[in-house]
Amino acid sequence: MDKIKIRGGNQLSGKIYISGAKNAALPLIAATLLTKDLVKLSNMPILSDIKSLNNLMLELGTIIEENEEIRAHHTSKTYTYQTAEFKSLIAPYDFVRKMRASYYVLGPLLSRMGHVELSLPGGCAIGARPMDIHLNSLEQMGANIEIKNGYVVADAPNGLNGAHIIFPKASVGATCNILLAATLAKGETVIENVAQEPEIADLIDLLLKMGAQIEGKNTSILKIKGVQELHGAEHNVLPDRIEAGSYAIAAAITKGRIELEGAVADHLKAPLNILRAMDIKVTEKENGIIIDARNADMQGQDIMTDYYPGFPTDLQAQFMALMTVVPGASMVTENIWENRFMHVPELIRMGANINVHGHASAIVRGVKKLSAAPVMATDLRASFALVLAGLIADGETVVNRVYHLDRGYEKLEEKLRAVGADIERIKEED
Ligand code: UD1
DSSP states (O other): OOEEEEEOOOOOEEEEEOOBOHHHHHHHHHHGGGOSSEEEEEEEOOOHHHHHHHHHHHHHTOEEEEEEEEOSSOEEEEEEEEOSSOSOOEEOHHHHHHOGGGGGGHHHHHHHHSEEEEEOOOOBTTBOOOOHHHHHHHHHTTOEEEEETTEEEEEOTTOOBOOEEEOSSOOHHHHHHHHHHHTTSBSEEEEESOOOOHHHHHHHHHHHHTTOEEEOTTSSEEEEEOOSOOOOEEEEOOBOHHHHHHHHHHHHHTTOEEEEETOOGGGGHHHHHHHHHTTOEEEEETTEEEEEOTTOOOOOOOEEBOSTTSBOGGGHHHHHHHHTTSSSEEEEEOOSOTTOOTTHHHHHHTTOEEEEETTTEEEEEOOSOOBOOEEEOSSHHHHHHHHHHHHHSBSEEEEEOTHHHHHHOTTHHHHHHHTTOEEEEEOOOO
8 A cells, every 4th residue: 555755844835736626527427327428528637536436337338438638737637428328227335335426326327227226335434424315305206215235226117207305404415416316307306405516516517518407506406307318518627626725725834835726716715714814815816826825924713614615524634734733722613524533633643732522623722843653544635634744744754545645636746746845655565
């Protein structure tokens, strides 16, 4: 298993290109299952999560063509997907276990083919991750659902029907899945209390290009008129707001200046407001954001995660890493996932002063410096938090379990080295 070695202390400066958003790309790939035609997705990030979902698509019978797209400062991928017919309607355990968002195939398979068998993903480091909202909604649309041998077996032999659904929580995954299912259902589906993350608007944009009839983009109520079939389309994936936010914090923690090329400030309002409150200069440009922390007189800030446009849970661990070295006290409250403080013991091993209260709150009291240690995290964003701590710690930090980072941060070492970090990957055979 590879490791990442970081020698802390360098002030970062320069430009980082922000890749396409992982959490947009995954439902977009699943959307291609809704048509027999070719769908072309560009600006796709080069990440192991994308590879995992592509492997499942191949298993189902999709033909995928992959091309490199070389732009001025950056190389991304373009994939074309075509599922003229299915080889299988089963998403096996081995695929879903590796990548939870494999469950995005549920809605499209059920609505196009009337049958799907999907291994239940189970819990993970950050929480139980149930699928009840996805399954109850599909039942309301007329699906017959059973759990057998760890699999969701869903049938709708005569197709799904439109329904009026009210989500008990604004789940991102359920919003995508039910939206995908409703595009080919008979009649109108109304979904209330949907998630409003920018990745959902990106999915709606692709579905509209494919011929779907959807109203209510960027609001909490979606109205979908089912159509008989969808057709091919081309789509450019939006930039990754969580990657951008993570590198914004890298600028802050090293008291540096980083230009986040391609980042969309509008998608990062809550985290950028916290940086501004910390006296960090945030400049919004037409095609990016500049984070300048060189002269900032930072003080602790409280953050509380919430559904979009609230503060994103996927930036909580990274902000906590920053707060460990900012003077004063900061209160960090996690409202989305029940077990998302797994980075705390590792940050404490590096000298941070953090007190966790119950499952949801932590008080961070800024210390003068952190010191390097071998560390590891149990999830993607927590792993980045440890990289951030390593960037300013005295000595050499080794971050283990790099496969977490490879799921969601494209070319991490390359991007950080380009702005002056002393960071390298140590390749190790399994
Ligand atoms: C997505 C993101 C993840 C992010 C999360 C919240 C992807 C691939 N992942 O995850 O990075 O942290 O949104 O912004 O896009 N819930 C239920 N029942 C359900 C579904 C969800 O109770 O059927 C609960 C969850 O336990 C959680 C909350 O709803 O407490 C939010 O989950 P959800 O928005 O569904 O997260 P994901 O789509 O899994």
